[in-house]
Amino acid sequence: MESNNKFTKHEITKLGLFTMFTTITFNYERMMAPGFTFVQIPFLKKIYKNDKDGLSAALTDNMEFINTHPNFVGFLSGLLLSLEEAKEDRSVIKGIKMALYAPLAGIGDAFFWFTLLPIMAGISGSLAMDGNIIGPILFALVYLSVYLLRVPLTHFGYNLGLKSLSKLNENTEKISRSASIIGITVIGGLIATYVSLALNIKINLNAGNTLELQSQLLDKIFPNILGIGYVSLLYFLLKKKNVSPVILIIMTFVIMLAGSFFGVL
Numbered sequence: 397m398e399s400n401n402k403f404t405k406h407e408i409t410k411l412g413l414f415t416m417f418t419t420i421t422f423n424y425e426r427m428m429a430p431g432f433t434f435v436q437i438p439f440l441k442k443i444y445k446n447d448k449d450g451l452s453a454a455l456t457d458n459m460e461f462i463n464t465h466p467n468f469v470g471f472l473s474g475l476l477l478s479l480e481e482a483k484e485d486r487s488v489i490k491g492i493k494m495a496l497y498a499p500l501a502g503i504g505d506a507f508f509w510f511t512l513l514p515i516m517a518g519i520s521g522s523l524a525m526d527g528n529i530i531g532p533i534l535f536a537l538v539y540l541s542v543y544l545l546r547v548p549l550t551h552f553g554y555n556l557g558l559k560s561l562s563k564l565n566e567n568t569e570k571i572s573r574s575a576s577i578i579g580i581t582v583i584g585g586l587i588a589t590y591v592s593l594a595l596n597i598k599i600n601l602n603a604g605n606t607l608e609l610q611s612q613l614l615d616k617i618f619p620n621i622l623g624i625g626y627v628s629l630l631y632f633l634l635k636k637k638n639v640s641p642v643i644l645i646i647m648t649f650v651i652m653l654a655g656s657f658f659g660v661l
Contacts, residue, residue: 403439403481405551411439411477412470412550416543419466427463436473443480454480457490464497465504470546472496474553482557508542518589584624591623596659 403411414435421430433455440458444451464472472493479489516538523531595614599607607613614621630648633639655661 403442403477403554407439408474408551408554409547411435411473411554412547415466415469415473415546415550418469426459426461428469429459429462432462432469432473433458435469436477439477440480443477453486454489457486457493460490462493462497464501465508467508467542467546468500468504468549470550471553472500474550474555475557478554478557512542513539587624587627588620591620591627593622593626593661595622596661 417435418428418431421434422428423430436458437455440451440454444454475496476489476493479492516535520531520535520538523534525531594610597609599609601607610622630644633644634641652661
């Protein structure tokens with residue numbers, strides 16, 4: 397059943413821009429839920445008009461836990477709004493929301509945070525370090541484009557409606573896996589480039605010869621092995637042992653200061 401409350405392109409654009417407020421009340425109980433609901437209130441009011449029970453049910457469902465990627469909030473909002481407008485069953489709307497927000501978060505994190513922006517930051521940073529003003533301008537333009545991408549994504553979600561569910565279910569795993577592979581590769585490259593860790597140890601050999609442990613041994617076997625090893629240790633402690641990031645930062649400062657003081661690093 398279709399609703400008579402069709403939204404204009406201007407209104408959907410407004411919805412996309414409003415998604416910038418999704419994280420204004422972010423908390424660890426419901427994550428994005430308060431902001432997600434706040435963004436949709438004017439549009440849900442237009443759909444339900446004098447139907448207070450329907451509006452109450454929609455707001456209650458939206459206030460349930462949700463945490464997805466900020467750039468995909470517009471897509472999900474547009475999709476759910478189209479279902480609300482079509483007066484789909486509440487269990488269907490709720491189920492789609494619960495099924496999509498986590499995969500969208502994974503795709504968004506892998507593509508935007510772990511791939512596109514780190515690559516652009518590396519390129520822009522290199523240009524900036526050479527004194528080229530194009531560096532920061534380029535990164536700002538890319539970041540702004542990513543930010544504004546939520547508007548066309550909101551239109552995309554709203555226009556596809558239910559059809560987008562099957563399309564996403566067919567391709568989400570492939571997209572997420574591909575983006576994750578690219579993201580991991582880029583992060584590995586960034587570690588090798590920006591994490592500099594070297595041993596300042598020399599071993600005395602026979603006949604007065606010395607062996608520089610870092611340049612003559614470790615770098616010959618596996619360049620940057622200490623950097624990747626230390627980052628891997630931090631990742632292990634963070635993910636497997638649940639060590640606080642603050643503790644890891646303090647630990648890093650202590651190790652590096654001590655290593656520098658004793659001439660080891």
